[in-house]
Amino acid sequence: MSNRGYLERSLRAVWHPCTQMKVHERFPLVPVARAEGVWLYDFEGARYLDAISSWWVNLFGHANPRINAAIKAQLDRLEHVILAGFTHEPVIELSERLAALTGNALGHCFYASDGSSAVEIALKMSVHYWRNCGRPEKRRFVSVANGYHGETLGALSVTDIALFRSAYGPLLPEGATVPSPDWRLAQPGESSADCARRAARGLEAHLDANHRQTAAMILEPLVQCAGGMAMHDPEYLRRARALCERYEVHLIADEIAVGCGRTGTFFACEQAGIVPDFLCLSKSLSGGYLPLSTVLTRDSVYQAFYDDDVARGFLHSHSYTGNALACAAALATLAIFAEDRVLDANHAKAERVTERAQAIARHPRVRHFRNTGMIWAFDVETEDPAFARSFFTAALARGLLLRPLGRTVYFMPPYVIADDEAELLVARTFELLDALD
Numbered sequence: 001m002s003n004r005g006y007l008e009r010s011l012r013a014v015w016h017p018c019t020q021m022k023v024h025e026r027f028p029l030v031p032v033a034r035a036e037g038v039w040l041y042d043f044e045g046a047r048y049l050d051a052i053s054s055w056w057v058n059l060f061g062h063a064n065p066r067i068n069a070a071i072k073a074q075l076d077r078l079e080h081v082i083l084a085g086f087t088h089e090p091v092i093e094l095s096e097r098l099a100a101l102t103g104n105a106l107g108h109c110f111y112a113s114d115g116s117s118a119v120e121i122a123l124k125m126s127v128h129y130w131r132n133c134g135r136p137e138k139r140r141f142v143s144v145a146n147g148y149h150g151e152t153l154g155a156l157s158v159t160d161i162a163l164f165r166s167a168y169g170p171l172l173p174e175g176a177t178v179p180s181p182d183w184r185l186a187q188p189g190e191s192s193a194d195c196a197r198r199a200a201r202g203l204e205a206h207l208d209a210n211h212r213q214t215a216a217m218i219l220e221p222l223v224q225c226a227g228g229m230a231m232h233d234p235e236y237l238r239r240a241r242a243l244c245e246r247y248e249v250h251l252i253a254d255e256i257a258v259g260c261g262r263t264g265t266f267f268a269c270e271q272a273g274i275v276p277d278f279l280c281l282s283k284s285l286s287g288g289y290l291p292l293s294t295v296l297t298r299d300s301v302y303q304a305f306y307d308d309d310v311a312r313g314f315l316h317s318h319s320y321t322g323n324a325l326a327c328a329a330a331l332a333t334l335a336i337f338a339e340d341r342v343l344d345a346n347h348a349k350a351e352r353v354t355e356r357a358q359a360i361a362r363h364p365r366v367r368h369f370r371n372t373g374m375i376w377a378f379d380v381e382t383e384d385p386a387f388a389r390s391f392f393t394a395a396l397a398r399g400l401l402l403r404p405l406g407r408t409v410y411f412m413p414p415y416v417i418a419d420d421e422a423e424l425l426v427a428r429t430f431e432l433l434d435a436l437d
Helices: 003-013 021-025 065-075 089-101 115-132 153-157 162-171 192-210 235-246 268-272 299-305 324-339 342-356 387-397 419-434
Strands: 034-036 039-041 047-050 107-112 140-144 176-178 214-219 250-254 278-281 293-297 366-372 375-380 408-411
Touching: 047 419, 065 324, 089 107, 089 293, 089 324, 107 115, 107 299, 115 153, 115 214, 115 250, 115 278, 115 293, 115 299, 140 192, 153 162, 176 192, 192 214, 192 235, 214 235, 235 250, 235 268, 324 342, 342 419, 387 419, 408 419
Parallel strands: 140 176, 140 214, 214 250, 250 278
Antiparallel strands: 034 039, 039 047, 107 293, 278 293, 366 375, 375 408
């Protein structure tokens, strides 16, 4: 069947996410027949460099033979079993491995299928903890301006993206936001660390006035991704950790997009030398293969639920919690990190890509070129109100999958991107900038 045949079938049968379906009258869907490494192929042989890791999930390339083999081997043993009252080897081993990566400061992994669900778990767990501790008034949350934590109702209540909130505002619990440490907001003469300290003073003022009702603060460490790849100094994390301890408020680190090595360390929080009370992981946890998320927490939190009374237990579940196939994919992903010394290799690769991208940084239309680990972003000066769609379409014509966030273009490629592929990505992006009206 041709591309057109699949397009027609999909438009009749599928409601696509974060999409105004009418737009596909003018901008066709991209049918994908197969994928390998950093490349996606359609049914007519055209290929696209997946510069956004298929919504930030793919780490080691599509059809990675080692992850493929792990899933196939697990498939012959156990595909899934209810995790309430049962357990299995992959979920135990994965939980042990993740806890070890935190130096066993966090553990007691609670599993779900996606990032929004992980955030819901952390929020509910925090409120339930305070109730179990005899402080039921602590049930509100504070988040960072322009942050994104998901689109289910609890997660959306701590998300500060107007497009998502405006449609469902009446359904959302009350929350509060504090200033973002985004270094693009630095005042004249301020360093990125100064900007972080100023934003932390806003958090301090809020907690000083509201800590008695506040259960937790949630943030995206180092990079606020959906909010335009806003990057901040680790000093903000250090200040937030200290303030949460002072005011007896949980700190939730949403590492759904920035964990698993994306910022240069396995957990972004490592760069600030802090440990949160809850750590949320998803997206790339399974290498981009299968839906999987988890929340790690402290033993003190776990112990607050450990009781003969069922009502004091954590009352939350998912049908596919701890799916054995997804856990096997995650274990294969962690094995690649260890065996291939991925973080060290990424540091060198990031330096090379950043050096190549200096031509983009100097382009007259580009503002705020920035980089954290294996994430690059820049803002484009343009009057085109439909810039994101126009740039996305033009990029596809040049064999690139780029999905701008407003006027922010970013690269978040799989870690296996080769030097020649990175060079092609940079060169063709520069051509796109030059071709803008």
